[in-house]
Amino acid sequence: MPELRPSNPARCYALAALIVFLDQLSKWIVLDHIAYGESIVVAPFWNWVLAFNPGAAFSFLADQPGWQRWFFTILSLAVSAWIAVMLYRQPQRRLAALALTLIMGGALGNVIDRIRFGAVVDFIQWHVAGFYWPAFNIADSAITVGAVLLVIDQLRSHPES
Numbered sequence: 001m002p003e004l005r006p007s008n009p010a011r012c013y014a015l016a017a018l019i020v021f022l023d024q025l026s027k028w029i030v031l032d033h034i035a036y037g038e039s040i041v042v043a044p045f046w047n048w049v050l051a052f053n054p055g056a057a058f059s060f061l062a063d064q065p066g067w068q069r070w071f072f073t074i075l076s077l078a079v080s081a082w083i084a085v086m087l088y089r090q091p092q093r094r095l096a097a098l099a100l101t102l103i104m105g106g107a108l109g110n111v112i113d114r115i116r117f118g119a120v121v122d123f124i125q126w127h128v129a130g131f132y133w134p135a136f137n138i139a140d141s142a143i144t145v146g147a148v149l150l151v152i153d154q155l156r157s158h159p160e161s
Contacts, residue, residue, distance in 0.1 A: 007097035009088045015098075019105025023138040024112060030123040045128055051135040052119035073114045076107040095153040102146030109139030 030050055034040065040048040054069060083104040087097055113120045122135035 007087070007094045012087045012097055012101040013084070015101050016105035016108065019102065019139070019142045020109045020112070023106070023109030023142070026138050027113065027121040027123070031121065034123065039125070045126055047125040047127070048123055049125045049135050051122045052117060053122050053135075054119040069114050069118050073111055076111045080104045080107050093153060093157065095149055095156070099146045099149035099153060102142040102149065106139040106142035106146065109137075109142070
């Protein structure tokens with residue numbers, strides 16, 4: 001049974017702001033300490049790199065001439081505004097509220113990059129047996145965890161009859 005105690009919208013907004021802060025702080029450190037294209041081995045499966053992604057997840061639309069920068073910026077801002085309203089209006093399901101908060105914080109963290117640099121700063125790279133996962137960042141991680149939690153919440157909230 002899903003948790004039905006209301007979540008606190010102010011706490012959700014504060015968590016989203018914390019995600020944005022940590023995301024931007026990590027990117028500031030990376031931009032200050034890693035050269036573009038440089039790769040620093042952290043573990044046999046993990047590197048620090050500096051990459052700029054003008055597209056979306058997995059570099060979707062990265063090869064376009066630049067319109068995607070503003071498309072993804074506007075889309076992220078619209079989705080974040082919708083999430084902020086939903087968190088305020090319907091705080092009943094705490095897991096859903098956490099999921100939406102993570103998505104909002106991650107989306108806003110990447111919006112800042114798109115506005116500042118025209119691309120998202122990525123720096124975490126995982127690999128195994130010569131196969132490399134596309135580089136990502138803290139904002140991307142928050143969005144991914146939020147999406148997974150949203151699916152879990154939906155599965156818990158709507159069991160099949």
